[in-house]
Amino acid sequence: MKKSELYGRQLCLTPREAATLPADVQKITGIQVSGTRIQCMRCGEFLNPREAQLPNNQYYCYACLNLGRNSTLTSLYHIPEPNDFPQRPTCSWQGQLTVQQRTCAQRVRENFEHRHRHLLWAVTGAGKTEMLFPGLTWALQRGLRCALASPRVDVCLELAPRLQAAFVDAEIALLHGRNPAPYRYCQLTICTTHQLLRFRHAFDVLIIDEVDAFPFAANPRLYYAVNQAVKPHGALLYLTATPSQELLRQVRRGDLEISYLPLRFHQHLLPMIKVTLQPHWWQVIKRGQLPNRLRRQLARYQQTQQRFLLFVPQVAQLAAVQAAIQRALPALRGLTVHATDPDRLAKVQQMRDQRVQFLITTTILERGVTFPGIDVIVLGADDPLFSTAALVQIAGRVGRSRERPTGLVWFLAASHARTIKRAQRQIRLVNRKGRRLRDAMPVVSTIDSK
Amino acid sequence: MQCLLCQRLIQSKFSLPWLLSWRPFTRPVVCAVCWQRFKRIERRTACPGCGRDQTVPRLCPDCQRWPAERPFHNVALFTYNDAMRAYFQQYKFHGDYRLRRVFEGTMQTALHQLNGDLVLIIPVTPSTLLSRGFNQVSGWLSDGLNQPRGLQTLAREKGVPQSKKVRQDRLRTPQPFMLALAAEQIQGKRVVVIDDIYTTGRTIRHAADLLLESGAKSVTGLTLAR
Known part of the structure; x- marks a missing residue:
């Protein structure tokens, strides 16, 4: 092993693997056992002695196991970071910042x-x-x-x-x-x-x-x-x-x-969340029907060809929602996507290419994806699976293009849950800051682009 | 309580029959979904030689190639499918010793039913024991303690592990064990030898050969997977 591979690292090795290391390596105890407290020095977890035990009074860390097992049979090896970089890279990015x-x-x-x-x-x-x-x-x-x-x-x-x-x-x-x-x-x-x-x-x-x-x-x-x-x-x-x-x-x-x-690159504020109470949405959909308000909205989308994402809390609910939509509005073309879907990337790509009008999905599409000019509907937004952060991110899928900087963010929920309240409050807060910033801005800067 | 395999929460329901049965409550360690992915082998129709899952109880093609007259046969509990492969990957090779609890009960019940006079487990080499920290088989039995050390590995440098070889190479593996028991401890006994996986049968048959040569009456193999 090269010495530089240990610079600033802590590698978990058995004594036999460590035999070939350079002489000036620091050896750190992998698992600290003091009385009844057992702590993994790599991930900091305090371990339950009954879970962490190996035969012969040895212990291992089950919390960071997928990085290679850290146990009392191994140690962590480390060389302090020397910042040994011959080059001085320069930035070749040509773009402009607002x-x-x-x-x-x-x-x-x-x-x-x-x-x-x-x-x-x-x-x-x-x-x-x-x-x-x-x-x-x-x-x-x-x-x-x-x-x-x-x-x-x-x-x-x-x-x-x-x-x-x-x-x-x-x-x-x-x-x-x-x-x-x-x-x-x-x-x-x-x-x-x-x-x-x-x-x-x-x-x-x-x-x-x-x-x-x-x-x-x-x-x-x-x-x-x-x-x-x-x-x-x-x-x-x-x-x-x-x-x-x-x-x-x-x-x-x-x-x-x-x-x-608090402002997006196109200087528009974030779209606000609209919440509608719909206590029995899941029972209605399970029966194969759509809640009235949802059906009217989807019928409108069918006419306008507006593209949208529909979020549900659980993977198991995807098929039922899809079936209910197909039954009520057969002309709408959409797909379902979830985390372990083998065609996940292909389906998202179809949505990007505008070959389908909507996707029904779980929280996996909450961040990191941009479909320009879409609307978002969340069913069961008060479900504990949607955290405040997730809800804000979902709302943030809307209005990301210069052509359509606004859009509908619509939550159908059984209750005004705390997570929804907090999400609305966060968006209101950044919008307030954004408005203030926009008002204070010279007029010229709105023209220059990203 | 979290499932040991998928980390999801297990909901245990208390039924009336269970309440009236007056049995202690055993905490489930894996969820129903994960447990169903393991495929139990039906003992009545399995191959009488190696315990492979079959529809008719006939000697399977692999077993026909072994010398037949020996008083040895193997009992396997589960088919070696994807779920089992993933289990062994996590338990044996990643060293997640907590996972022994998944098959603790099944293994101990099966061992009890075989009712042998002497129970031996296939050992791992001392160097593996040092790095892994446990013997995967004794993990399933009584928390890995108090196992008679009847079989020992020969002091030979272990080259390629069995799991990395193809069938022909595996079959050519020389005898890796020696007996640490006196002959009278074996003479006339019905011995049960326990291993984790029966693949070609080479390992466990080496152990059986050794025991039969020392005068054991019969040898039964017990493996978790086949």
């Missing part, structure tokens, strides 16, 4: 320079990635090690070519669970947040995209991983359109700086 984007990019860069922890709250469709370029250019020029991590593989796969295009002469490592390519030591790393568990004090600049997405939001181990992967005096930037209560609490406590970008 005035607000430029202000935000400036803030991002300053926070990198001062090694601050920073939350950038930018609405869905604001052009977040481009705003990172000035800051990243600065960091790469200084020879700092940078990483961009996201909870979702799709986001990583989408970001990698965009960053490679922006920094042509930079070496970029793309790490995720399904990538068979071996690890390379690069100045810029793009990875899923799970992969951060393999790093220790590695990054001077660490950016977490879509912090609110599953599984990051619900997983304290990944917060541990972030704090472990960034250098003790490194800069940390969270990017999100829907910050969680926990992040906002950190902002209020002063642990995290915050900046907003």
Whole structure:
């Protein structure tokens, strides 16, 4: 194994595998056993002794098992990050930022320079990635090690070519669970947040995209991983359109700086959520009928040929909804998509190509996809499966094109659940900020484009 | 309670017959959906030689190629299908020792029913034991403790693991075991040998050969999968 492969990493190896390592490696205990408390030093999980036991008083960590088993039979091996980068990559991106984007990019860069922890709250469709370029250019020029991590593989796969295009002469490592390519030591790393568990004090600049997405939001181990992967005096930037209560609490406590970008690139406000109470929507659909209001709306779509997404809480409900629509309005052409659907990508592509008018889907299409000029209907929006973040993201699918910057976001729910209230409040808040920003803006800047 | 295999929540319902049966409540470890993906082998119609799942109880083509007169046969509990492959991947190769609980009950019941005089388990090499930390077979039996160490692996460097070989190479594998028991402990006994998977039968038949040569009356193999 090359020495550089251990720079800033913590690899879990058995003593036999570690025998070939260079002499100056640091060895860290993999699992700390002190009395009844057993903690995995890689993911920070406190382990239940009964679950974690192996024969002969050995223990293993079941929480981060899919990264290779960490146990009392193995240790973590680490070499401190030396920032050994011969090259100084330059930014080759030619695009223009809007005035607000430029202000935000400036803030991002300053926070990198001062090694601050920073939350950038930018609405869905604001052009977040481009705003990172000035800051990243600065960091790469200084020879700092940078990483961009996201909870979702799709986001990583989408970001990698965009960053490679922006920094042509930079070496970029793309790490995720399904990538068979071996690890390379690069100045810029793009990875899923799970992969951060393999790093220790590695990054001077660490950016977490879509912090609110599953599984990051619900997983304290990944917060541990972030704090472990960034250098003790490194800069940390969270990017999100829907910050969680926990992040906002950190902002209020002063642990995290915050900046907003409440306007989309086309300078329009986010569409507001319209909620209609429909207590027995599922019983009606199970009978093979559509709730009246929904049928009228869909009939209107049939006439206008307006394209739309229809969200349901559970995969099992997809077929019933599809059947009910087919029965009531046979002329509407649509498909169902869910996470384990083998034709998932093909179906989404059909929607992109405008070959079908609508998709019925679950939360998998809540983020990361853009169908220009669509409407969105959510059935059972008060279901606990839809978190506030998910609802805001779903609402954010609408109005993403310059041609049709508004649209309908319609929730059919059995109750005014707290998640819906919070989602409405978040959108109202950013819209208020956006309106203020737009009013204060010189008239010229609305013309220049993305 | 989460399902050990799919991490979904298991809802256990308390029925009236169960309440009246006065039996202790056993927490389910896997959900019904995951459990149904394992295919149980019907003992009555299985191959009498190796325990393979068949529609008629006739010696299967693989078994016809083995010498027949030996008092050895194998009993397998489940078909080696995709679900089982995924299970072994997670349990044995990723080392998720919690998963032993999935088949703990089934394995112990089957062993009890075979009612042998002596129970031996197929050992793993010391180096594997060191890195894996457990023997996958003894995990299913009484929490991996108190197993008589009747069989031992020969002190030979393990080259390619069995699971990486093709059939012909597997069949050519030389005897990997030796007996750590005195002859009178085996003489005239009905021995049960337990392994995880019966693929070609080479491993477990090596063990059986050793035991029969030392005077065992009969040897029965018990494997989780075939």
